[in-house]
Amino acid sequence: MTSSPTDRKSLHHLIQDYCPDAGRLPGPFPLWRGACSPAHWAPLAEGVWQAQGRLVALWWSSEGAVLQATYVLGREVLWASLAHSAGHPVADISPWFPGANRLQRAAADLASGALAFAAADQRPWLDHGCWAQQGHQEPAPNLPYAFVPVTGEGVHEIAVGPVHAGIIEPGHFRFSVVGEKVLRLEAHLGYTHKGAVAHWRQLPPLQGHRLAARLCGDSTVAYSWAYCMALEAALGWLVPERSLWLRALLLERERVANHLGDLGALGNDAGFAVGLAHFSRLREDWLRLSNTVFGHRLLMDRITPGGVCCDLQAPQCALLQAQCAALEPEVLALRDIYEGHAGLQDRFGATGQVLPALARQLGLTGLAGRASGIARDLRRHPQWAPYNALDVQLVLREEGDVAARVAVRFDETLESLRLIRLVLEHLPPAEPAGAAAAPALSAAPGSGLGRVEGWRGEIQVALQLQATPQGPTVSDIHLHDPSWHNWPVLEHAILGNIVPDFPLINKSFNLCYSGHDQ
Amino acid sequence: MWKLLNQITRTGLCSEKPSAAPWACNTLPQEHSPEAAQHALLKIVGRALTIRAIDAGSCNGCELEMHALSNPYYNLEGAGLRFVASPRHADLLLVTGPVARNMLQPLLRTIEATPRPRFVVALGECACTGGWFGDSYATLGALSRVLPVDLHIPGCPPEPGFILACLLNFLQRLPAERLPA
Ligand code: SF4
Numbered sequence: 001m002t003s004s005p006t007d008r009k010s011l012h013h014l015i016q017d018y019c020p021d022a023g024r025l026p027g028p029f030p031l032w033r034g035a036c037s038p039a040h041w042a043p044l045a046e047g048v049w050q051a052q053g054r055l056v057a058l059w060w061s062s063e064g065a066v067l068q069a070t071y072v073l074g075r076e077v078l079w080a081s082l083a084h085s086a087g088h089p090v091a092d093i094s095p096w097f098p099g100a101n102r103l104q105r106a107a108a109d110l111a112s113g114a115l116a117f118a119a120a121d122q123r124p125w126l127d128h129g130c131w132a133q134q135g136h137q138e139p140a141p142n143l144p145y146a147f148v149p150v151t152g153e154g155v156h157e158i159a160v161g162p163v164h165a166g167i168i169e170p171g172h173f174r175f176s177v178v179g180e181k182v183l184r185l186e187a188h189l190g191y192t193h194k195g196a197v198a199h200w201r202q203l204p205p206l207q208g209h210r211l212a213a214r215l216c217g218d219s220t221v222a223y224s225w226a227y228c229m230a231l232e233a234a235l236g237w238l239v240p241e242r243s244l245w246l247r248a249l250l251l252e253r254e255r256v257a258n259h260l261g262d263l264g265a266l267g268n269d270a271g272f273a274v275g276l277a278h279f280s281r282l283r284e285d286w287l288r289l290s291n292t293v294f295g296h297r298l299l300m301d302r303i304t305p306g307g308v309c310c311d312l313q314a315p316q317c318a319l320l321q322a323q324c325a326a327l328e329p330e331v332l333a334l335r336d337i338y339e340g341h342a343g344l345q346d347r348f349g350a351t352g353q354v355l356p357a358l359a360r361q362l363g364l365t366g367l368a369g370r371a372s373g374i375a376r377d378l379r380r381h382p383q384w385a386p387y388n389a390l391d392v393q394l395v396l397r398e399e400g401d402v403a404a405r406v407a408v409r410f411d412e413t414l415e416s417l418r419l420i421r422l423v424l425e426h427l428p429p430a431e432p433a434g435a436a437a438a439p440a441l442s443a444a445p446g447s448g449l450g451r452v453e454g455w456r457g458e459i460q461v462a463l464q465l466q467a468t469p470q471g472p473t474v475s476d477i478h479l480h481d482p483s484w485h486n487w488p489v490l491e492h493a494i495l496g497n498i499v500p501d502f503p504l505i506n507k508s509f510n511l512c513y514s515g516h517d518q
Numbered sequence: 519m520w521k522l523l524n525q526i527t528r529t530g531l532c533s534e535k536p537s538a539a540p541w542a543c544n545t546l547p548q549e550h551s552p553e554a555a556q557h558a559l560l561k562i563v564g565r566a567l568t569i570r571a572i573d574a575g576s577c578n579g580c581e582l583e584m585h586a587l588s589n590p591y592y593n594l595e596g597a598g599l600r601f602v603a604s605p606r607h608a609d610l611l612l613v614t615g616p617v618a619r620n621m622l623q624p625l626l627r628t629i630e631a632t633p634r635p636r637f638v639v640a641l642g643e644c645a646c647t648g649g650w651f652g653d654s655y656a657t658l659g660a661l662s663r664v665l666p667v668d669l670h671i672p673g674c675p676p677e678p679g680f681i682l683a684c685l686l687n688f689l690q691r692l693p694a695e696r697l698p699a
Binding site for chain 1: 522590618621623624651
């Protein structure tokens, strides 16, 4: 499927044609929200695809029985909703956006029968037949999953998981192999589904950031920020300048911590244990200072609705500055060692390759996308404060192999160190106490969207509040993890590689299970 | 190679004695200090005590801190503890997460595959109490609702030093006959 420039429509044309009642919503990103009719659901997807836009998330809101999707075109976002009438299957949009396959299946699972898609793949995704609502309170065993069989002479299957040999999250991988060579990999996820969304409806919205912080432990800052951004947009709150800068500082510290951990683990998976020893030492130093300065090693619950719950004085700024200054030469020295190590380069190079064309077709996103030529980083958005003042340098590689994903991590670590120093130097002064009126929960709460470039990729929170006599409560929420789009790409990255390289390739993506399963 | 050797010598050793870390708090009486526990453990077991991690639906925060236990600072193996890949080789199971119903069967099977005597440890707020997720259509909540738990290590997530201190303290207090031969 190719499109000529003439049939490309701008977002405004698409809105006119398919979501005519869409209105602009407040928030740091240009955002429109509107309803789409069932007949227009697929044409909208096709129009976005032709205009070289992308699907971010797709989910089911049981409140009001609506299917929702967010699309990004250039820098603008469209949040489309489809009022669903039971009995009429919804058009399948996975022909244009392959990532929609699992999103649709997950939506159908969570709708427990109220929603169906006119798609070929009808297998459940998150639902393993164990949930309590299905008439059995007593624990039930997991239903078997219909993996696509591969047949042929000498083909056999290797089943791995959900409990893995290392300390990692649970998921099942089914390899079809000939000898050592992988012909097909199919993942089955959903083991860590915790029904998180249901809990928000019982929580006051001002407590919800704590649950958001616990969906994915390595991206806790990114999730809390995205939740708070959505909530603040829905309530019409303004966040003090200094708090926004501190949020960026926390987000960059989270990015560095994860990159340090991954760089060590990648060295280790390629048989270079010294790399792990050094990087895990650096990561520990980093986490300990986070604990000293901000009060939590992983920075959980530091971002709160309306701002942050931590502040910096001169001595803490000096500590953070000194740590950046000490870490930078260490990372440079280790990069030198990694690059000069023939054994490592041999394992990294041309392993688990995803070329840019395939990456674009499958919708690869985030860090892995930037290693495959997808030049996208939300932090370069001109309206997202404070990043619009920081001029974030895009890190980009075209090769799309493990080596490229390692290189992106090295460069992004160094870039984040630069950003952290910049934030510390230009931190806006604290507002005098009492200058800002205490924010109120507004009488007419609406909806809001939060988008944050976490270390793994774009995290999106879509939030809908409703007014009740006790004040606003959450009527619907959806938290989207970039792993949704990247898991299926991993299955392509391994093709033609050998089974023993899977841990290395998997680690180079380092996708999230808990944020995906929720 | 020269650069690598240089990096190694420049860094030197950074392992801490268990008691040197800030958490090795005053709350542990002297006879239960991690160091004493470590000696006792090695004397009784005579080999490393093996640990198998099982994620029963955690957010990955607890796993990150478990990983951190293996960094050079904590010298885990020096304390006589070792992570192993198979439950068949494990003495102790470290379970995290609010027991997602989708993980219940794999969890029980993994525990069944572990030879006795075995210890089950609930790690983190989620496994201890259900945490923020509690009991729902998709989770069962506290691990102790599912099977007997020998030790609870609270925290969200618990810090690595604290995990180590709790484990060593627990092992030292066990009657010798409960320890694996
Ligand atoms: S206790 Fe905290 S860190 Fe551990 S799994 Fe639960 S939410 Fe995550």
